[in-house]
Amino acid sequence: MREVAVIGVGQTEFGELWDRSFRDLGIEAGLRAIQDANVRSEEIDAVYIGNMSAGKFIDQEHVSALVADYAGLADMHLPTVRIEGGGACGAVALLQARLAIMSGLHDIVVVGGAEKMTDVGDVQAAEILSSTADQEWESVFGATFAGLYAMIARRHMHEYGTTREHMASVAVKNHKNGALNPEAQFQKEITMETVLHSPWVAEPLGVFDCAPLSDGAAALVLCSMEKARKFSDTPVRIAGSGQASDTLALHDRRDLTTMDATVVAGKRAFAEARCEPKDVQVAEVHDNFTITEILAVEDLRFVEKGKGGPATLDGWTALNGKVSVNPSGGLKARGQPVGATGVAQAVEIVRQLRGQAGKRQVVGARRGLTHTLGGTGATAVVHLFERGD
Amino acid sequence: MAIPRFWREIQSRYNLIGTKCGNCGKVDFPPRAVCPECGRKSIGKMERLQLKGQGTVITYTVIHDAPVQFEMMKPYVMAIVEMDEGVRLTSQLLDVKPENVKIGMRVQATFRRLGQEGEAGVIHYGYKFRPAAG
Numbered sequence: 160m161r162e163v164a165v166i167g168v169g170q171t172e173f174g175e176l177w178d179r180s181f182r183d184l185g186i187e188a189g190l191r192a193i194q195d196a197n198v199r200s201e202e203i204d205a206v207y208i209g210n211m212s213a214g215k216f217i218d219q220e221h222v223s224a225l226v227a228d229y230a231g232l233a234d235m236h237l238p239t240v241r242i243e244g245g246g247a248c249g250a251v252a253l254l255q256a257r258l259a260i261m262s263g264l265h266d267i268v269v270v271g272g273a274e275k276m277t278d279v280g281d282v283q284a285a286e287i288l289s290s291t292a293d294q295e296w297e298s299v300f301g302a303t304f305a306g307l308y309a310m311i312a313r314r315h316m317h318e319y320g321t322t323r324e325h326m327a328s329v330a331v332k333n334h335k336n337g338a339l340n341p342e343a344q345f346q347k348e349i350t351m352e353t354v355l356h357s358p359w360v361a362e363p364l365g366v367f368d369c370a371p372l373s374d375g376a377a378a379l380v381l382c383s384m385e386k387a388r389k390f391s392d393t394p395v396r397i398a399g400s401g402q403a404s405d406t407l408a409l410h411d412r413r414d415l416t417t418m419d420a421t422v423v424a425g426k427r428a429f430a431e432a433r434c435e436p437k438d439v440q441v442a443e444v445h446d447n448f449t450i451t452e453i454l455a456v457e458d459l460r461f462v463e464k465g466k467g468g469p470a471t472l473d474g475w476t477a478l479n480g481k482v483s484v485n486p487s488g489g490l491k492a493r494g495q496p497v498g499a500t501g502v503a504q505a506v507e508i509v510r511q512l513r514g515q516a517g518k519r520q521v522v523g524a525r526r527g528l529t530h531t532l533g534g535t536g537a538t539a540v541v542h543l544f545e546r547g548d
Numbered sequence: 549m550a551i552p553r554f555w556r557e558i559q560s561r562y563n564l565i566g567t568k569c570g571n572c573g574k575v576d577f578p579p580r581a582v583c584p585e586c587g588r589k590s591i592g593k594m595e596r597l598q599l600k601g602q603g604t605v606i607t608y609t610v611i612h613d614a615p616v617q618f619e620m621m622k623p624y625v626m627a628i629v630e631m632d633e634g635v636r637l638t639s640q641l642l643d644v645k646p647e648n649v650k651i652g653m654r655v656q657a658t659f660r661r662l663g664q665e666g667e668a669g670v671i672h673y674g675y676k677f678r679p680a681a682g
Binding site: 408 | 557578606607608609610611612613614615616618621623624626627628636637638639640646651662663674676
C-alpha cells in the first residue's frame, strides 16, 4: 500500500456567515487548499466531500457534484463522492480519500468538508443535529442531543467525581486558544464564572458547555507520498487511521462514560502508525460539549480513565502543556460547521506540524492526532499525522 | 412525520414488547431479529417478551432547551433506565421534582401521551416513567 501525504490545506473563517452560501464556502476552502498545494486542476483525480445534512439545512442534496461544479471542475468529469457519518463525516471522507490513494487508484484527491447551518433557526438546527441520535428510541421521547451528552456527564460525575468546574475548564481553555485563531468563531477569552453561570441547556450542561451552530468549510489536498515532494517542501504524512462504530442509541452502550468506538479507532490508528499517545504533541479532539473532550482525552489514553477533568483543570492539555489539545479552539471556540469538523481538525494539525500556526504554535510538534465523533459516539475516527521530513 | 411511522412501533411503545434470545437468554428492547451476543445461533430463536415495567435510574438530565413539540413541558427530566430484565432505555421521568431525582432511584413505566403531529394532528402515545410506588 502506498503512503499518503497532505500537500495543501485551506479553510474559511467559521461563524454566522449570512453573506455566504454553502457553495461560496465550499469553493473558498477548496480553492485555498488547491492554491496552497500548488496543483493544477487537471492533476486532480477525485473529490470527496464530508457533509452531514445539506438536505435538511439548505434543501440541497447531491452536494458532491455541486462543489466540483462551482470549483470549476465540471469539464473534467471527476468522480465526486459525498460522505455522511453524522458529525464524523469529514473525518470519514478523509479516510476514504486516503484509501483511494493507498490503493493506487488515484494520485491526487481533494477532500472537502462543509456545512451551512444558520439558514434555519436555532431550534430547527438543534433538531437536525439530534437526528444523528436514535430518532425512534431517543429523540421521540424528548431526548435532545445536548440532553444525551448531559446524561453522559451526569454519569461521569457520579462514577469519577468529575465536577462542573472540571468541565468548565475545557471551555475556558478552548476559548483561550480560539482567541489566538483568526479563523475562529469566538476569538474571545471567557472565565470559569461565565461558564458556570450560563443558563442551563440540559443539566449539568450550560450554554457555555456547548459548541455553537456555525457556517464554514475546510479542505485538504492529498497526494501519494512519492509524488508529494514535487508539490511541497513540507508534506505531512498520514501515518495511521482508525474508524469504529458502536450502538446508535446511547442507552445500549457497554459503559455510558467510555466511548468504545473512540478506544477502538484510537488503537487501530496508533497500531498502524506504530506509536503511542505519549508520542503525540498536538491533538484536535471532538468537543461538541465540554464533557466530550474529557471522555476523548481519557479514551485516547492521553490520561488515565476518570482523570480527564482534573487533568484539564491542571493545565495538562493547555497550549504547550503535556499534550496540546484543541489549539485551534476546538468545536467550542473555532466553531462547529458539522461536515467541516473532521477536515478542519486535519487542517489545524497540518499547520501545526508545518510550523505555520502563528500565535498558537505548539513548540516542537512532530506528530499530531485528530479525533472526530458522529452522534453520541456511534462513529469515531482517529487520524495520526507526522512531519514528512 | 407520517402516521405509519408511529403506528409501526405501537407494540413496543404501548406494551414494552422486546425480545429474549432463546439461545443465551439476553433481553433486548425494542425487538431484535438477531441477538447481538449470539449472532447466527439466535436466528429463529428470538422470543417476544413483555418487560414488567420496573427499573432503576442509571443517569438523568433536566432539559431546559427543548424541541418545539416539548416546549410546553420544559423543564422536564429525561433518564436512562435499566429495566429489571437488564435492558436499558431512554424515557421521560414524571411526577418528581427535578431536584429530587437520584441515580439509583426505582421507577416504573406508565402509559402517557408522547406528542402530537402539529396543531390538529394525530396524537401518539407510549411509555414514560414515574417513581415506583412504596
